[in-house]
Amino acid sequence: MHLEFRHLRTIRAIHQxxxxxxxxxxxxMTQSALSHQVKGLEDQAGIELFVRRSKPLKLSVAGVRMLxxxxxxxxxxxxxxxxxxxxxxxKTGRLHIAMECHACFDWLFxxxxxFRRAWPDVDxxxxxxxxxxxxxxxxxxxxxxxxxxxxxxxxGMMFNPLFDYHPMFVAAASNPLAGKEVIVAxxxxxxxxxxxxxxxxxxxxxxxxLSPAKVEPRGLRQVELTAVILMLVGSNRxxxxxxxxxxxxxxxxxxxxxxxxxxxxxxxRLYAATRVEDSLKPFMAHxxxxxxxxxxKLQRG
Amino acid sequence: MHLEFRHLRTIRAIHQxxxxxxxxxxxxMTQSALSHQVKGLEDQAGIELFVRRSKPLKLSVAGVRMLxxxxxxxxxxxxxxxxxxxxxxxKTGRLHIAMECHACFDWLFxxxxxFRRAWPDVDxxxxxxxxxxxxxxxxxxxxxxxxxxxxxxxxGMMFNPLFDYHPMFVAAASNPLAGKEVIVAxxxxxxxxxxxxxxxxxxxxxxxxLSPAKVEPRGLRQVELTAVILMLVGSNRxxxxxxxxxxxxxxxxxxxxxxxxxxxxxxxRLYAATRVEDSLKPFMAHxxxxxxxxxxKLQRG
DNA sequence: TCTCAATGTGAGACAAATTCATAATACTAA
DNA sequence: TTAGTATTATGAATTTGTCTCACATTGAGA
Numbered sequence: 001m002h003l004e005f006r007h008l009r010t011i012r013a014i015h016q017x018x019x020x021x022x023x024x025x026x027x028x029m030t031q032s033a034l035s036h037q038v039k040g041l042e043d044q045a046g047i048e049l050f051v052r053r054s055k056p057l058k059l060s061v062a063g064v065r066m067l068x069x070x071x072x073x074x075x076x077x078x079x080x081x082x083x084x085x086x087x088x089x090x091k092t093g094r095l096h097i098a099m100e101c102h103a104c105f106d107w108l109f110x111x112x113x114x115f116r117r118a119w120p121d122v123d124x125x126x127x128x129x130x131x132x133x134x135x136x137x138x139x140x141x142x143x144x145x146x147x148x149x150x151x152x153x154x155x156g157m158m159f160n161p162l163f164d165y166h167p168m169f170v171a172a173a174s175n176p177l178a179g180k181e182v183i184v185a186x187x188x189x190x191x192x193x194x195x196x197x198x199x200x201x202x203x204x205x206x207x208x209x210l211s212p213a214k215v216e217p218r219g220l221r222q223v224e225l226t227a228v229i230l231m232l233v234g235s236n237r238x239x240x241x242x243x244x245x246x247x248x249x250x251x252x253x254x255x256x257x258x259x260x261x262x263x264x265x266x267x268x269r270l271y272a273a274t275r276v277e278d279s280l281k282p283f284m285a286h287x288x289x290x291x292x293x294x295x296x297k298l299q300r301g
Numbered sequence: 302m303h304l305e306f307r308h309l310r311t312i313r314a315i316h317q318x319x320x321x322x323x324x325x326x327x328x329x330m331t332q333s334a335l336s337h338q339v340k341g342l343e344d345q346a347g348i349e350l351f352v353r354r355s356k357p358l359k360l361s362v363a364g365v366r367m368l369x370x371x372x373x374x375x376x377x378x379x380x381x382x383x384x385x386x387x388x389x390x391x392k393t394g395r396l397h398i399a400m401e402c403h404a405c406f407d408w409l410f411x412x413x414x415x416f417r418r419a420w421p422d423v424d425x426x427x428x429x430x431x432x433x434x435x436x437x438x439x440x441x442x443x444x445x446x447x448x449x450x451x452x453x454x455x456x457g458m459m460f461n462p463l464f465d466y467h468p469m470f471v472a473a474a475s476n477p478l479a480g481k482e483v484i485v486a487x488x489x490x491x492x493x494x495x496x497x498x499x500x501x502x503x504x505x506x507x508x509x510x511l512s513p514a515k516v517e518p519r520g521l522r523q524v525e526l527t528a529v530i531l532m533l534v535g536s537n538r539x540x541x542x543x544x545x546x547x548x549x550x551x552x553x554x555x556x557x558x559x560x561x562x563x564x565x566x567x568x569x570r571l572y573a574a575t576r577v578e579d580s581l582k583p584f585m586a587h588x589x590x591x592x593x594x595x596x597x598k599l600q601r602g
Numbered sequence: 603t604c605t606c607a608a609t610g611t612g613a614g615a616c617a618a619a620t621t622c623a624t625a626a627t628a629c630t631a632a
Numbered sequence: 633t634t635a636g637t638a639t640t641a642t643g644a645a646t647t648t649g650t651c652t653c654a655c656a657t658t659g660a661g662a
Contacts, residue, residue, distance in 0.1 A: 001382050004305055006619090021639055033620045035641055040619085047385050051442045055628045055639050060442065061395040061424070062388050069381050073374055080370050081302050084348050087363055094362040123362075141352045141361065307650095322608060334651050336610055341650090356608050356659050 005077065007041050008070035010034060011049070011059075015067050019056030090281035092121040098134040098143040099126065100150075101270065102196040103226055103246050107295035108147070114290050119283045138273060145287070146273040149204075158279045159271040162291050165243045165299065167204040167266055169259040170250060172236035182262035185213035192238035194229050197222035205241040208266050230256075243268075245298045303345050306378065309371035311338055312350070312360075316368050320357030391582035393422040399435040399444040400427065401451075402571065403497040404527055404547050408596035409448070415591050420584045439574060446588070447574040450505075459580045460572040463592050466544045466600065468505035468567055470560040471551060473537035483563035486514035493539035495530050498523035506542040509567050531557075544569075546599045 013023035020038070024031040042049050049063040059067060086092040095115075099108070108126065116124055127143060134146040138157065151159035169183040177187055188210060200206040210217070221238055223229045226246055233240050234255050241261065250256045260266075272288050279285075314324040321339070325332040343350050350364035360368060387393040396416075400409070409427065417425060428444060435447040439458065452460035470484040478488055489511060501507040511518070522539055524530045527547055534541050535556050542562065551557045561567075573589050580586075 001385070003378055003381070019639070029619095030621055031640075032622075032642085036619075039641080045385055047389055052640085053628090054441050057640075058442075062385060065384055065388075066381065069377060073377065076370060076374065077302075077304055080304070080367065083366055084302070084346055084363060087366075088348055140355050141359075320608075330650095331652055332609075333611085333653075337650075340610080353609085354659090358609075 002044050003041075005074070007037070008066070008074055010037055010041075011063065011067050012070045012074065014038075014050075014057060015059055021056075086121065090283060092119075093281060093283055094123045094125075094144055095283065095287060096123075096125045096127060096143045097145045097147065098137060099128060099147045100134050100198075100202055101147050101243075102128070102198060103243050104147050104270075106226065106246050107291075107298050110298075111287070111290045111294045114294065115283075115287050118286060122283050135273065138275065141275070144274065144278060145284070147270060148273055149268050149270050150202075151269075151271050151273075156276055157273055158276050159273050160279065160288050162270040162272055162288065163295055163299075164267050164269050165245060165295075167208060167241050167261055167268060168244050168247055169239065169241055169261055170230070170233055170247055171239040171257055171259075172234055173255055173257050174236050175239060175257070177239065177259070178257040180259065183259045184262045185209045185215040188215055188217040188239070191217050192219040192221060193217040194221045194223055194232055194238040194240040196229075197224060203241075204243075204266075204268060208268070209241075209261055245295055248298055302347075304342075306375070308338070308342050309367070309375055311335060311342075312364065312368050313371045313375065315339075315351075315358060316360055322357070387422065391584060393420075394582060394584055395424045395426075395445055396584065396588060397424075397426045397428060397444045398446045398448065399438060400429060400448045401435050401499075401503055402448050402544075403429070403499060404544050405448050405571075407527065407547050408592075408599050411599075412588070412591045412595045415595065416584075416588050419587060423584050436574065439576065442576070445575065445579060446585070448571060449574055450569050450571050451503075452570075452572050452574075457577055458574055459577050460574050461580065461589050463571040463573055463589065464596055464600075465568050465570050466546060466596075468509060468542050468562055468569060469545050469548055470540065470542055470562055471531075471534055471548055472540040472558055472560075473535055474556055474558050475537050476540065476558070478540065478560070479558040481560065484560045485563050486510045486516040489516055489518040489540075492518050493520040493522060494518040495522045495524055495533055495539040495541040497530075498525060504542075505544075505567075505569060509569070510542075510562055546596055549599055 009027065010023065013026045014020055014034075017023040017026050020034050021031045024034045027034070038050065045062070047062045048060050049066060051058045051060050083092065097108070099105070105126075112124060112126070115122075134143065134148065135152065135154070135157070137143050138146050139154075147162075148159070169177075171177050171191075177183060177191070180187065188205075193205065195203050195205065200211065209215075219238075221232070223232065226242070229240050229242070230250065232238055247256075247258050251258055272291060274284060310328065311324065314327045315321055315335075318324040318327050321335050322332045325335045328335070339351065346363070348363045349361050350367060352359045352361050384393070398409070400406070406427075413425060413427070416423075435444065435449065436453065436455070436458070438444045439447050440455075448463075449460070470478075472478050472492075478484060478492070481488065489506075494506065496504050496506065501512065510516075520539075522533070524533065527543070530541050530543070531551065533539055548559050552559055573592060575585060
């Protein structure tokens with residue numbers, strides 16, 4: 001039937017204006033053009049859209065049905081345009097986050113809660129950054145923000161610093177290492193080490209401590225959930241190294257000890273990687289502001 | 302933003318086919334044309350609809366929103382087309398009825414109940430034919446069917462006979478005329494006559510009895526509702542002439558008497574006037590079939 | 603780096619929509 | 633009825649926009 005938006009607008013205008021000539025004015029075109037158009041449309045549809053027995057033109061039964069459609073559809077088009085405007089101005093958009101850092105769930109959830117309240121129209125999602133390479137996905141626009149602690153200089157990408165943290169050693173109070181003030185690489189040699197199930201180059205224990213010292217722990221165990229890691233540590237089935245914000249609840253728990261890693265104090269920095277064109281968007285900026293301030297509150301308990 | 306249905310179909314096709322080239326096949330056009338179209342659309346919208354970093358093409362955030370719109374709107378267009386097909390074949394349509402005959406509510410309601418069950422998609426309405434001229438309205442397609450007892454030969458119109466009825470005299474049992482077997486014009490001279498509030502040429506009492514005999518009743522009173530007329534007659538505040546089907550309940554009521562009008566037996570015929578092009582439509586035919594059979598059941602009590 | 607598959611570009615052909623000028627048709631008020 | 637006016641229809645010319653063809657360009661993977 002080759003219907004076009006033009007036709008819907010025409011139907012609506014003729015109905016509103018109460019006649020073809022007036023509708024032509026409304027649509028900024030000649031009366032002739034409208035007449036041709038209506039005729040063409042009726043030919044296409046194979047049905048009379050208007051009652052021609054009378055002047056001015058009046059909608060027929062079929063015309064009324066088409067009008068109903070127009071009144072349902074045309075506002076949606078306008079809404080889309082509004083939506084696009086909002087997208088362009090950054091009032092809305094998509095914020096799909098990939099995390100290389102597994103423990104980040106801990107502070108990310110509260111941050112996203114605040115964020116969603118401030119930007120209800122932004123489409124938020126988290127994708128655990130395990131099954132795929134996060135940075136290429138960012139380039140391919142499959143995700144919009146990557147939480148990472150390894151800034152890389154790449155064209156078109158921007159690493160925005162969020163906050164610093166200290167990887168901390170955690171063990172059961174009954175563990176022999178509880179007696180030491182600072183934990184160093186050699187201390188792991190006799191321990192079962194519990195980590196998230198990701199490659200070693202993304203685990204602070206290895207990148208900062210064990211790999212440089214070429215120390216291998218007695219055993220390794222990979223566990224997905226932070227709570228489970230802590231449970232296992234609590235029952236002295238192993239030790240772990242976790243960011244300080246994860247250990248806020250543990251510090252005051254007599255079953256656990258948390259110790260700094262040594263010999264020097266280890267400080268790491270988290271970044272939010274975005275595409276440069278996105279980094280200026282208001283909601284992005286706001287997310288990063290939240291991601292800078294909220295986790296610090298957690299770190300301080 | 303000059304959006305067209307074509308564009309919505311394109312977005313949907315590219316998404317479905319997973320790429321521009323394959324989508325072009327789907328839409329029976331060259332890949333080049335699609336590329337031009339997409340580019341034009343993006344220029345218009347002022348926003349990227351696709352992620353071009355990768356091949357094949359993939360929807361961007363804005364593109365996804367447009368896709369959502371397409372998936373909501375395009376089926377509606379198809380539905381309209383279906384609707385039109387149904388209109389053309391007469392499976393659906395409009396049946397706005399105008400009544401010149403006021404008492405017809407009585408049998409029309411049950412008939413419409415049956416009709417609506419059989420043709421749920423037909424848009425039914427009744428307009429009491431008091432405030433306007435019914436036949437011109439029929440010509441102007443403001444209504445689709447007129448109930449009338451005065452067939453006229455008019456180009457483009459058709460008077461389909463429905464059923465015959467007898468205008469009957471009704472009075473209180475206490476009224477002196479109750480003693481007569483047949484009521485004639487002269488009998489009205491001493492009576493208060495109660496009628497519907499329409500012109501005399503649409504009232505059987507006048508057209509069939511009083512006007513030919515040039516008899517004027519003692520008084521006239523116009524009442525809108527049949528039930529009220531009967532109430533007034535029952536308390537002997539006046540007499541009336543009503544179609545036989547209206548008096549079905551009254552016949553067995555000792556407070557009333559019903560009598561034929563004379564001297565000869567008066568028979569009138571009701572017609573359903575339609576436009577000739579409508580009279581063949583299935584739902585019209587069915588309506589008239591119902592309107593021929595159902596009222597007769599009422600007449601017989 | 604090379605090759606293949608996919609997408610982009612530009613010029614010309616073609617179809618469709620619009621305009622201008624004018625005819626035909628309904629409505630309205632004497 | 634009959635002008636007179638308002639409204640819609642028609643035809644030819646023009647403009648607009650879309651498509652195709654041929655070729656250039658670009659990514660992705662070997």
